[in-house]
Amino acid sequence: MADVQTLNTVAVGTDPVTDRISGPRGAKPRPKLSRRNIFIYGTLIVVAAYYLVPLYVMVVTSLKGMPEIRLGNIFAPPVDITFEPWVKAWATACTGLNCDGLSRGFWNSVQITVPSVIFSIAVASVNGYALSNWRFKGADTFFTILIVGAFIPYQVMIYPIVILLREIGLYGTLWGLVIVHSIFGMPILTLLFRNYFSSVPEELFKAARVDGAGFWRIYFVIMLPMALPIFVVAIIIQITGVWNDFLFGVIYTKPDTYPMTVQLNNIVNSVQGVKEYNVNMAATILTGLVPLFVYFVSGKLFVRGIAAGAVKG
Amino acid sequence: AELEVTHWWTSGGEAAAVAEFAKAFEATGNTWVDGAIAGGGSTARPVMVSRITGGSPMGATQFNTGRQAEELVEAGLMRDFTELAEKENWKEVIRPANLLEGCTVDGKVYCVPVNIHSWQWLWLSNKAFEDAGVPVPTNWDEFVAAGPALEKAGKIPLAIGGQSWQTTGTFNVLIPAIAGKDVFLKVYQDHDAEVAAGPEIAKVFKAADDARRLSAKSNVQDWNQATNLVITGQAGGQIMGDWAQGEFQVAGQVAGKDYTCLPGLGVNELISTGGDSFYFPKLDDADKTAAQEVLASTMLNPQTQVAFNLKKGSVPVRGDVDVSAANDCMKKGLDILAKGNIIPDTNQLNTEDTNNQLNDLFVEFFKTPSMTPEEAQKRYADIIASAD
Amino acid sequence: MNTSGTAARRPSQLFRNLNAKVASIPMILTALMVFLGGTVWTIVYSFTNSKLLPRLKFVGLDQYERLWSAPRWWTSIENLVVYGVLSLIFSLVIGFVLAALLDQKIRFEGVFRTIFLYPFALSFVVTGLTWQWILNPDFGVQHLVRAIGWESFTFNPLYDQDIVIYGILIAGLWQGTGLVMCLMLAGLRGIDEDIWKAARVDGIPMWKTYLFIVIPMMRPVFITTLVIIASGIVRLYDLVVAQTSGGPGGASEVPAKYVYDYMFLAQNLGQGFAASTMMLLSVAIIVVPWAYLEFGGGKRG
Amino acid sequence: MQSVSIRDLTLKFGALEVLKSLSLDIEDGEFLVLLGPSGCGKSTLLNCIAGLLDISDGQIFIKGRNVTWEEPKDRGIGMVFQSYALYPQMTVKGNLSFGLKTAKVPKDEIDRKVARAAEVLQIEALLDRKPSQLSGGQRQRVAIGRALVRDVDVFLFDEPLSNLDAKLRSELRVEIKRLHHRLKNTMIYVTHDQIEALTLADRIAIMRNGIIQQLASPNEIYNRPVNLYVAGFMGSPGMNFMEGTLTGGGPDGGPQLRFGSTSIPLDRYPFAADARPEKVIFGIRPEHVSCGPAAADEPFSADVEIEVVEPMGADTLVWAILDGKEFRFRVDGHSDLDEGDHVRIGFDPARASIFDAGTELRL
Amino acid sequence: MQSVSIRDLTLKFGALEVLKSLSLDIEDGEFLVLLGPSGCGKSTLLNCIAGLLDISDGQIFIKGRNVTWEEPKDRGIGMVFQSYALYPQMTVKGNLSFGLKTAKVPKDEIDRKVARAAEVLQIEALLDRKPSQLSGGQRQRVAIGRALVRDVDVFLFDEPLSNLDAKLRSELRVEIKRLHHRLKNTMIYVTHDQIEALTLADRIAIMRNGIIQQLASPNEIYNRPVNLYVAGFMGSPGMNFMEGTLTGGGPDGGPQLRFGSTSIPLDRYPFAADARPEKVIFGIRPEHVSCGPAAADEPFSADVEIEVVEPMGADTLVWAILDGKEFRFRVDGHSDLDEGDHVRIGFDPARASIFDAGTELRL
Numbered sequence A: 001m002a003d004v005q006t007l008n009t010v011a012v013g014t015d016p017v018t019d020r021i022s023g024p025r026g027a028k029p030r031p032k033l034s035r036r037n038i039f040i041y042g043t044l045i046v047v048a049a050y051y052l053v054p055l056y057v058m059v060v061t062s063l064k065g066m067p068e069i070r071l072g073n074i075f076a077p078p079v080d081i082t083f084e085p086w087v088k089a090w091a092t093a094c095t096g097l098n099c100d101g102l103s104r105g106f107w108n109s110v111q112i113t114v115p116s117v118i119f120s121i122a123v124a125s126v127n128g129y130a131l132s133n134w135r136f137k138g139a140d141t142f143f144t145i146l147i148v149g150a151f152i153p154y155q156v157m158i159y160p161i162v163i164l165l166r167e168i169g170l171y172g173t174l175w176g177l178v179i180v181h182s183i184f185g186m187p188i189l190t191l192l193f194r195n196y197f198s199s200v201p202e203e204l205f206k207a208a209r210v211d212g213a214g215f216w217r218i219y220f221v222i223m224l225p226m227a228l229p230i231f232v233v234a235i236i237i238q239i240t241g242v243w244n245d246f247l248f249g250v251i252y253t254k255p256d257t258y259p260m261t262v263q264l265n266n267i268v269n270s271v272q273g274v275k276e277y278n279v280n281m282a283a284t285i286l287t288g289l290v291p292l293f294v295y296f297v298s299g300k301l302f303v304r305g306i307a308a309g310a311v312k313g
Numbered sequence B: 001a002e003l004e005v006t007h008w009w010t011s012g013g014e015a016a017a018v019a020e021f022a023k024a025f026e027a028t029g030n031t032w033v034d035g036a037i038a039g040g041g042s043t044a045r046p047v048m049v050s051r052i053t054g055g056s057p058m059g060a061t062q063f064n065t066g067r068q069a070e071e072l073v074e075a076g077l078m079r080d081f082t083e084l085a086e087k088e089n090w091k092e093v094i095r096p097a098n099l100l101e102g103c104t105v106d107g108k109v110y111c112v113p114v115n116i117h118s119w120q121w122l123w124l125s126n127k128a129f130e131d132a133g134v135p136v137p138t139n140w141d142e143f144v145a146a147g148p149a150l151e152k153a154g155k156i157p158l159a160i161g162g163q164s165w166q167t168t169g170t171f172n173v174l175i176p177a178i179a180g181k182d183v184f185l186k187v188y189q190d191h192d193a194e195v196a197a198g199p200e201i202a203k204v205f206k207a208a209d210d211a212r213r214l215s216a217k218s219n220v221q222d223w224n225q226a227t228n229l230v231i232t233g234q235a236g237g238q239i240m241g242d243w244a245q246g247e248f249q250v251a252g253q254v255a256g257k258d259y260t261c262l263p264g265l266g267v268n269e270l271i272s273t274g275g276d277s278f279y280f281p282k283l284d285d286a287d288k289t290a291a292q293e294v295l296a297s298t299m300l301n302p303q304t305q306v307a308f309n310l311k312k313g314s315v316p317v318r319g320d321v322d323v324s325a326a327n328d329c330m331k332k333g334l335d336i337l338a339k340g341n342i343i344p345d346t347n348q349l350n351t352e353d354t355n356n357q358l359n360d361l362f363v364e365f366f367k368t369p370s371m372t373p374e375e376a377q378k379r380y381a382d383i384i385a386s387a388d
Numbered sequence C: 001m002n003t004s005g006t007a008a009r010r011p012s013q014l015f016r017n018l019n020a021k022v023a024s025i026p027m028i029l030t031a032l033m034v035f036l037g038g039t040v041w042t043i044v045y046s047f048t049n050s051k052l053l054p055r056l057k058f059v060g061l062d063q064y065e066r067l068w069s070a071p072r073w074w075t076s077i078e079n080l081v082v083y084g085v086l087s088l089i090f091s092l093v094i095g096f097v098l099a100a101l102l103d104q105k106i107r108f109e110g111v112f113r114t115i116f117l118y119p120f121a122l123s124f125v126v127t128g129l130t131w132q133w134i135l136n137p138d139f140g141v142q143h144l145v146r147a148i149g150w151e152s153f154t155f156n157p158l159y160d161q162d163i164v165i166y167g168i169l170i171a172g173l174w175q176g177t178g179l180v181m182c183l184m185l186a187g188l189r190g191i192d193e194d195i196w197k198a199a200r201v202d203g204i205p206m207w208k209t210y211l212f213i214v215i216p217m218m219r220p221v222f223i224t225t226l227v228i229i230a231s232g233i234v235r236l237y238d239l240v241v242a243q244t245s246g247g248p249g250g251a252s253e254v255p256a257k258y259v260y261d262y263m264f265l266a267q268n269l270g271q272g273f274a275a276s277t278m279m280l281l282s283v284a285i286i287v288v289p290w291a292y293l294e295f296g297g298g299k300r301g
Numbered sequence D, E: 001m002q003s004v005s006i007r008d009l010t011l012k013f014g015a016l017e018v019l020k021s022l023s024l025d026i027e028d029g030e031f032l033v034l035l036g037p038s039g040c041g042k043s044t045l046l047n048c049i050a051g052l053l054d055i056s057d058g059q060i061f062i063k064g065r066n067v068t069w070e071e072p073k074d075r076g077i078g079m080v081f082q083s084y085a086l087y088p089q090m091t092v093k094g095n096l097s098f099g100l101k102t103a104k105v106p107k108d109e110i111d112r113k114v115a116r117a118a119e120v121l122q123i124e125a126l127l128d129r130k131p132s133q134l135s136g137g138q139r140q141r142v143a144i145g146r147a148l149v150r151d152v153d154v155f156l157f158d159e160p161l162s163n164l165d166a167k168l169r170s171e172l173r174v175e176i177k178r179l180h181h182r183l184k185n186t187m188i189y190v191t192h193d194q195i196e197a198l199t200l201a202d203r204i205a206i207m208r209n210g211i212i213q214q215l216a217s218p219n220e221i222y223n224r225p226v227n228l229y230v231a232g233f234m235g236s237p238g239m240n241f242m243e244g245t246l247t248g249g250g251p252d253g254g255p256q257l258r259f260g261s262t263s264i265p266l267d268r269y270p271f272a273a274d275a276r277p278e279k280v281i282f283g284i285r286p287e288h289v290s291c292g293p294a295a296a297d298e299p300f301s302a303d304v305e306i307e308v309v310e311p312m313g314a315d316t317l318v319w320a321i322l323d324g325k326e327f328r329f330r331v332d333g334h335s336d337l338d339e340g341d342h343v344r345i346g347f348d349p350a351r352a353s354i355f356d357a358g359t360e361l362r363l
């Protein structure tokens, strides 16, 4: 730091810079508590607090006993922490005559979610691929209908779909439900994939065609491996949707295949009885754990994936 | 055979009651597959209807006693139980008679009523009146008069949950209590719009106006939260069906000492005979068809009836059973029933469409202080006029 | 010319790219049979007096007359407009601001992102209840503030007809902005670094750069987000039911709930179909021309 | 025999007619370069030949076979794209063998072909790398290799070098030329870089707005452009153009060009057309202009003022003013000319090109 | 006076030291070109000068003022980016005036400045268009204009022409040069295109791995590169290199270079360093090689076999084999050489460069 003069190697110094030694040097000091940082972190923390309040209330409530809840202070931390409600929500809460809590629905939910997510994403990704790379006459019209379909309230479609499934003989089967989820996931997912595949350089697709690959081979060997990030995005959206679905789950299944949300609904919505809020809260958090887990493990890919897909939309 | 039974009884007491059915049914060598769906009829009914129309019906399903399943019956999707009814002589044993009438279409019996619930109860918190320094009222008028005192003591005079069916229920309880049984039947059975627009109903709307004023401060949603206000003495009273009793019991309260119940609001001691019935969709499987018959018969079996209704807190549909285990308030009800002071439930008289329109109207009326009783009555009369 | 004689005829267009067409069958079927078919079916039955079951007993425009004379329908529409406009604006604004903040190369980005996103994973049934509690004057925020000593503090959106829709909005935003934030963040990451540098050299303040340069550049992201938010708004149902059941006094009714209630609670399918037809019609009026411009017209990507 | 033959090809995107009834015959083993400005339809034409675009009208023949409606894979073509279009998730080997695997070629034959292509392109050491681990030049060679392994009759190159920097470009240019010598396949090569066009082509097709302006050898195109457009397009820096009038009688009686106060004798100019319009445009390339003492010996010479001097290493480009108009010429790299200097320049009009100002065609 | 002065600049990205204690003084009004391969740190240096990157150590002075910690907008610089970085949704006019508006410059002054910049850059007719409606060259001019309107002391250009095609590039190159003549601002210009560097620069700084290898005039750099790297980097096609041994006594007693069976007399070579290592690398540029009859007159001449001939319009590049090694040289555009021919070539070793094979420095 001391001997700066020697660095004046390129000999041009007719006009010595006056504050050469004394002036600022090196990285500009950035105080940790700059106005900018206070603003950014302040805002983020305040907003994060707003986002966390309901979670706090839910967790705190789920750890209280009912008498404590009756006291009515939802923000107070639990005096006697009890895990009873969690155990009950998971294992012993009753739904009608079946007193095994959410645990029973858990596997059903997994069994419903896995094929529904796989199938709906498979269909939507092929759609997106066909729409962006193999545009045929009328494809845009179908896609427009699909996008409008994204706006139809689910309830309106219940009867037509009941009729449809009845006619093709899939009503009440797991495949029926998988089809329903695929239908309702199709608009948004197709949009997502279409935009993603459109951002893949067209040359790649052309090169594969010249190389002799057909529709499916290009899809499986070329496109699919490149679209992994967007698949993660789709999986997140679809798992959240399917896992939390109640309406279709209850209408298109039977009691022994009810998903977890039906159990959750039953625990939470017992109208003519005493509400066990602590159990409700525990049940909700338990039900949300699977999607939350998926968010955690794929957080990074989520942002990257959408970036790839949406930027060129 | 295995028989799937769908219903919306999911709370503790209800589930215990259903368990009685299941137990009795399984004793006959069949299997009860429980298909409970919580969230009340509004959540459960679309599921049931979808499944029945979708061709994947359950073995048996609950509906409220009344007209909810009418069209399913007309569409030929429900099983006809006339033969069994005649064999087991349901006409005689089921009482009051209008219960079975609700199950009868074109002279054929399509369902099994299993219990009687009545709406016409005013539940009062003794502690609240004590705190306010006024005696516990014995009828609606006294209750209205005590309102200001309760308010002064920082209480909510009348607790009504925010959900629409509770306000409609409250109003429908006021009709027979204020205007009497005949007017009630004229309006809801005959859909007489003139009466609905007439002075008798105007009185009811006046009372409803009072109720609206008294309940202005209640800010809970669920009915049991409202009941909880009464239990804890934060509210003076609540108009609610006999199922509210379960809440008082769970809270360890004693009728007469901690709380008071006034059937028919203490004015006209009438109770309605609503309740639940079971319908049996047509099935292909012969075993299951046979099992349906067994289940229907089991549900009406005297022992099952008692066991079920004691747990459920409702009244058995058979007169020939022993109900000595019932509590005070239920006994009051049984007395009234025995006297024949009964009215049909609105579910039996109105279509769900009409009920729903009424819900919309009353919920608006109760939460909109600027809406005059006259205005509301006019819309009320319109709904009655268009009802079928 | 040795080749000119053998002119080939254009083969049938139907069988070109056959695989693509075959693969699109699920989409075509869904579009035609479910969305289009279902819509037509709904419209047809909206002219009947179907009650519990769909029946072809035509009653002309009766259902529509009743619909438009129902005060509840009007309230529903008003609420949807208020909620829709505010939710759209706030979702986009909050989502964008959060994304912009997270994009400042901050620490713990992953933690904040997860916090903002987690509500998306929870079902409405109980989050509605939780918000109902938090906004309940007797044991929620109002209670808390009063307990601290501000006795006159009033904040009870769910129990005041005039502002109940804002109470729902608060919870709706809580639930939905996380996803918007994620989409926006992704969009921001796609902006050319040089644009930022150019703006800095030009001496343009950060907020101006966002407002006049970055946001207009993020049009495609905004469109994707818009479709997702808007479809959520039109379908708004669960949240209202969970929080207020449409109360107090029907002040928070929304069209989707009207449809549901009439179809399943009132067992008046015709009325429900009429209501949903109106909803679809208004959506179609807005979406179809836009979708055609956006996705049709032959431009790729 | 013609290797590729295009008859009356028309291609429309919606209402936009990109290729307008275009016909073109390419000999077997020929190296044809398509040259033209951005957006003139070069890629479109290549895509049509490859079968990647559905044509609106016309016929395409490859090796005498009508392939107008055949799938790309059945046409016997290999294509190399501007952006390489390597499959990012596959290794170099995977990229090379993908097409063969698709065609169900036996495994040992695939290995043999890949090995041979890798040897030709000197990428043996890279076979197990992913494209992201390669430099631009290496990627380009892999992209060429992908076409190479498939034993095709016709190679299509779509601006294969335009993403590379100058040094790499000149290296790969030579490699492609060597490849052509060895394989003797037909090659159609799109570029908008003239150096590439001039160095590689047997014949060049200059395109503009979907129409071929001139199809001829590089030398012909460079020295005898058929119209003003081709003349202006070829050469960098471009030809000097001067608008003037054509007069019959000069001091020595021959034809002359007059512009401003200058007149250029055209006795030595080999007029190709019979027409003698009055308004013409005279063009002379910068490298055909000499300067200093040598200029005086030329049939035409004049004094100019130097405006800008651009040393370009090997030689220097000088921007000067001739009779009020900009005039460029090239001199040796060691020139000591400076801005503001006045020098004498001269050229031989026989090396010039003259165009009708109206029709823009060469005279 | 120095316009920009950089002292000891170090910049690290995490552990990666991209610029290594770099010092540089740029005169007022000078046109300095930074030249170097991809990834050598050119853009990074420019960003440091602009204040867009926080430096790790060192100081930066502009017009004698220490601006090390100042904001970009206060440094009196204008910057033009490789990707233009135009604001896509604003018109050209909006792009030009946005910065001024933000600085609250009065409206009529904005109009004046925009009009002047538009005139200088000849984009008056485009003022109301959006960037997407412009061609590459027009966009580039707008990007320059955006820096121009701000009346800055120093212009920074980051590869402004590398996205353009050759024709446009050469045109814009001249335009930038003219601009410099007119404005006389200091300009720092990054590129990896040598033609650009040679034609534009007053001085060139050749960078490699964050270190400046040579800072000198284009002529000096081209003809007297300080080390092997600079020699190899400059020139396209590159210098011919031959590794050989340096011997003291030839037939005529002077120093000689031997490689293979060839020996080159070095009497005329102006040795700059005193060292005489044994192993050296001899370099000669293709354009300094003559061919045919002229070759015989050169101090050194030899016979070569021609491998490839690349006509490049104005001249032709020949790839030949000299003593088993590849050897390139340039001949006239009208050359009639053909592949397989044997010709005599020759050059003057005075024009060559010789490097120590160990230190790679020029001798």
Ligand SMILES: Nc1ncnc2c1ncn2[C@@H]1O[C@H](COP(=O)(O)OP(=O)(O)OP(=O)(O)O)[C@@H](O)[C@H]1O
Pocket (backbone or CB within 6 Å): D013, D016, D018, D036, D037, D038, D039, D040, D041, D042, D043, D044, D045, D192
């Ligand atoms: N899919 C398309 N839809 C509509 N127009 C298109 C499409 N593809 C290309 N064009 C238009 O066709 C014309 C020719 O495009 P083409 O890609 O063949 O140009 P090019 O000569 O290859 O140019 P470049 O040198 O820039 O690659 C352009 O005007 C372009 O805008």
Ligand SMILES: Nc1ncnc2c1ncn2[C@@H]1O[C@H](COP(=O)(O)OP(=O)(O)OP(=O)(O)O)[C@@H](O)[C@H]1O
Pocket (backbone or CB within 6 Å): E013, E016, E018, E036, E037, E038, E039, E040, E041, E042, E043, E044, E045, E192
């Ligand atoms: N933000 C960054 N983080 C880490 N490393 C970086 C970052 N930006 C640049 N680098 C690295 O610094 C080095 C110099 O990059 P720079 O962009 O200055 O190169 P350049 O000389 O401009 O190259 P080019 O000619 O390709 O533009 C490269 O190795 C690059 O990978």
Ligand SMILES: [Mg+2]
Pocket (backbone or CB within 6 Å): D042, D043, D044
């Ligand atoms: Mg192209």
Ligand SMILES: [Mg+2]
Pocket (backbone or CB within 6 Å): E042, E043, E044, E158
């Ligand atoms: Mg760079």
